[in-house]
Amino acid sequence: MSTLSTSPKKAVDKKMNNIILKDINKSYSKGDNTVVVHDKFNLAIKSGDFVAIMGPSGLGKSTLLHLMGGLDRPTSGHVKIGEQRIDDLSESKLTRWRAENIGFIFQSHHLLPVLSAQGNVELPLSLTPLNKKQRQQHAATALALVGMAERAHHFPKELSGGQEQRVAIARAIVSDPQILLCDEPTGNLDRKTADEILALLKKLNRDFGKTIVMVTHDNKAAEYASRVINLEEYIASGIEANSAQSPQEQQPFLVEE
């Protein structure tokens, strides 16, 4: 497992972290009824991109995010991240894959109240072979990156909402994943704090080459992204051809399949 690099990463292998969703069908059973969320949905996101997915509730924005992060599986279809197809991985392999490749940032930070900011950020590193000192160093670096070095020993209840979200971002990036999946990361924050968080995400994308996919209802938040997908329009277009990837870029995936 890689861990946080201290220097910005300008050069990223573009193909390494392309996100490709192909012919995705996703439905849920609710009592006797089946709710179809996605039907033959296709999407490709380039490595290093900062994509905002917008649209009204109920269209399946978060579901897409969960599919990309391996938190959920499609009913049918393929999810491919870089060279790795993740929809058919076993539960344990998928868990390991998530730990190594994905950073999650949720609307609610879900920090452990019994751990300090430092402890929370160290949490994903406990899955790595790093020793205590190395874990502490990496966590300190991540906290410094999000401007929380001063608050490293504060517990979540001693932090503001924005600070908690910064810690959650530090936790997401501490293992140095190439992809950050953000589900309404600024949904609980005021405008000023939201802007600070979005600027931070932008910095991670720009300076460190992180691929960021962000689900949001906030038009202002979407302005920070390099590409905005309005899911309603995207689906209505029927071709899901709004992908920034050219057919050539999608070719490897299509050929393989």
Place this chain on the structure above:
Amino acid sequence: MNLIELVFRNSFRKKTRFVLTCLSVVVAFFLLTTLAGIDHALNASVSNSNQYRLMTSHKISITRSLPINYQQKIKALAGVADATYVSWFGGYFQNEKNQLAVMAVDHNSYFDIFDEYQIPTEQLTSWKNTRTGLVISQSIADKYDWQIGDKVPLSSSIWMDKSGSFNWEFIVSAIYQQRDNTTDSKRIFFQHLYFDKARAYARNMTSWLSTQIKIDADDEQVSKAIDKLFTNSDAATRTTTEQVFIKEQAQQFVDMAMVIKVVLIAVFFTLLLIVCNTMIQVNRERLNETAMMKAIGFSSLSLVKQVYLESLLMLALGAIFGSLLATLTLSQVQQQFADFLPGIAIDPSHYLTVLYLVIGAAGLCSLFPAITIKKLIISETLGARA
């Protein structure tokens, strides 16, 4: 931050709940260990009994007497090496709190058959020659600071002498040691002859008889022969091996132990439900955190391990304090009950049982949270579908 540290921090997240649950574990293990100590005492009496000795009591009840002359009739039977008789005196010293296990025995035969009581020859001879003589254990001598030659008044709540008094005068004639030092019977013996002549009623009667069978004799056959001998008499008998007799005498305690055991199982089961419920509640409260940890790469197994360690910590702390408390209590109580229930002690293997129980109970308490963790769907727990 490591797994153990996280387990500790999570355990003490809600201190009151943790302490209260822990206290219920303390109570359960206190009861468990206390019972183990009593059980040890009951089993010790049985295991120390002699396999070549038979006990004959009245067929209807041990409280009914048998004629002393049964001794000679039994001795005449094939397979019998010797026979003696014993009457229960009961008794206490000075006040009823100082209860003693006092028995009137046939001075000519008793210590030949019950050779586990080791008495110096000169003391035994002295006792046989002293009508009111007492044979006491070393522990009784130490406890009351009695020495050979001391005059000792003992009272009986059962037996009255011819003058109408329940107070009997004795002289300490001998002090016995026991061959097997693992238990101390703390019994006191005096001559049946004195008892029989001095008591106001039930002369020539005895509480029970003990028969020493020959090594090659079959205990069942001899038992049957003894009982057959008195079948048509006024006092029909029931003969068993000493082991069975002791078990039956202790039956009231054993039954009590059975009741306690049943209650204990119920208490333990309830405790298990309490701890299980606590762990389920804990797991439910932390569902979002668990989902987050799963999302960032913690496997279900490692999360279940955390729940297990948390249960283990709670149960282990309770078990340590409960067992320790019971051990200390028993060591105090042991002195007070030594006269009637000697051998109260905790077998070292009991602590191993406690260890197994803690490990097993922690596993059971983690079962439901483990199922929840395994079935937890991260996407559903962390966010509504949008």
